[in-house]
Amino acid sequence: MSSTRLREHVDAESKLDEDTVNHRVELRLWLRLLTCANLIEAEIRKRLRENFDTTLPRFDLMAQLERAPDGILLGELSRRMMVSNGNVTGLVERLVQEGLIERQVSERDRRAALVRLTERGAAVFAKMARAHSDWVAELLAGLSAQDQKALWSRLGDLKLSVRVATEGDGDAMAQPDPEEDR
Amino acid sequence: MSSTRLREHVDAESKLDEDTVNHRVELRLWLRLLTCANLIEAEIRKRLRENFDTTLPRFDLMAQLERAPDGILLGELSRRMMVSNGNVTGLVERLVQEGLIERQVSERDRRAALVRLTERGAAVFAKMARAHSDWVAELLAGLSAQDQKALWSRLGDLKLSVRVATEGDGDAMAQPDPEEDR
DNA sequence: CCGAATTAGTTTAAGGTTAAAGGAAATCGC
DNA sequence: GCGATTTCCTTTAACCTTAAACTAATTCGG
Numbered sequence A, B: 001m002s003s004t005r006l007r008e009h010v011d012a013e014s015k016l017d018e019d020t021v022n023h024r025v026e027l028r029l030w031l032r033l034l035t036c037a038n039l040i041e042a043e044i045r046k047r048l049r050e051n052f053d054t055t056l057p058r059f060d061l062m063a064q065l066e067r068a069p070d071g072i073l074l075g076e077l078s079r080r081m082m083v084s085n086g087n088v089t090g091l092v093e094r095l096v097q098e099g100l101i102e103r104q105v106s107e108r109d110r111r112a113a114l115v116r117l118t119e120r121g122a123a124v125f126a127k128m129a130r131a132h133s134d135w136v137a138e139l140l141a142g143l144s145a146q147d148q149k150a151l152w153s154r155l156g157d158l159k160l161s162v163r164v165a166t167e168g169d170g171d172a173m174a175q176p177d178p179e180e181d182r
Numbered sequence C: 001c002c003g004a005a006t007t008a009g010t011t012t013a014a015g016g017t018t019a020a021a022g023g024a025a026a027t028c029g030c
Numbered sequence D: 001g002c003g004a005t006t007t008c009c010t011t012t013a014a015c016c017t018t019a020a021a022c023t024a025a026t027t028c029g030g
Helices: A024-052 A056-066 A074-081 A085-097 A119-139 A145-166 B024-052 B056-066 B074-081 B085-097 B119-139 B145-166
Strands: A101-105 A113-117 B101-105 B113-117
Touching (some): A024 A056, A024 A119, A024 B119, A024 B145, A056 A085, A056 A119, A074 A085, A074 A113, A085 A101, A113 A119, A119 B024, A119 B145, A145 B024, A145 B119, A145 B145, B056 B074, B056 B119, B074 B085, B074 B113
Antiparallel strands (some): A101 A113, B101 B113
C-alpha cells in the first residue's frame, strides 16, 4: 500500500522529465501556512507558561472538558483532541495531580474512565480561556473582520482538500473536527 | 511587562462588560488554521516514517543543509529552524549516527561546529524532497492555482499581523522566515 | 595582557508525542 | 455458557522539545 498510494508513476520512462515537476506554489503555500501556525502557537504556549504556568496540551484538554460538564471518556477525549490514547493518559495524570480535573472509573464498564473538571479546574480554566481568546484576537488584529472571514472560508476549502486526499488513507480517519464543535 | 502587554485595559470600569467581549471570529479562524496545519503535518510525518523511516525534524534539518553546501553553524541552523540550540544538538547527533550528515569543529573558532550533508545524505535527501513535494501537491490538489495564490497572499497578511503583535515581545524575535528563503 | 562580558554548544530536567505491545473487561457467536 | 474478538486504557521505548544552567572559547576594555 505504501509504495503506490502516492500517485501512479506509470510513466517511469516518460519524456516529460519527472524531476522537473516542481510544485513550487504548493510548497510555498504549505510553508507559509506552517509558519503562521507555528508563530501563533509558539506565542500562545509562551503566554500560557508565563501567565498560568501551564501548557497548550493541558489547556486543550481542559477546553474539551469544559464543553462536557458531565464528564467524558478518555477515548472520546483522545479522539476529540486528535492525539493518541497514551498521550491522554499522561496528560490526565498530571492534571489530576494538579487538582484541576478528576477521573472516575465508570460503573457500568470498568475498563472505561470518565474525566471532568473539578470546581477549581473550571474556575482556573475560565480565566485562562478569557486570556487565550484575547491573545488570539490580539495576534490577528492586523486583519479586518472581512479578511478573517475570507481566510476562514478559504481554509475550509483547504481542509476539505486535505481530507479528500487523506481519507481512507490510514485507519479510522473519521476524526471529528475539533474546531467545528466550538 | 507581562501584565500590561496584552492591551490597555484602561476601561476597567467600563459599562461595556468586559466578559462579553467574545472574539469568536478570531478564535474560529485560529482553530481552523491549526486544524489545517495539523492535518497536513500529521500526514507528512506519517509518510516520512512509512516511506523513509525518518521524521519531520530530521527532514527539515537536512533541507536546511541542502541549501548550504559549504556547511552551516549549529547556531545558524537553530535560528533557521526556529528551534532551540539544545534541540539541534540532539538532532545532529542522530543524523551523524545515521551517516547522513557530518559535523566538523571550526578551525578559526573552536567553540563552533559546521555541519553539512554527506554524499549519501544528499542523495537520500534528494529522494525525500521529491516525494515530499509531491505529497504536499497532492494534499493541496483540491485548490486551484488561483486559490492557492490567494490563500498564500492572505496568509502573508496574517503573518505580518502576528509579527507586529509579537515583535519586541520576547527576546531576539528577529527570526528569519524559513519559507521566504526557499 | 587580563579580567569581564559575550558567544557557541551541550547538558539536564521536565514534559509532549507516538506506535506498538499488553492487560483487563465487555461483547459476540455459537 | 464460553471461547474468540473487540474495546478501553496503560505501559514502554524512542524521539522531539524547551528553558535554564553550565562549559569552554572568544572578544572587549582598559
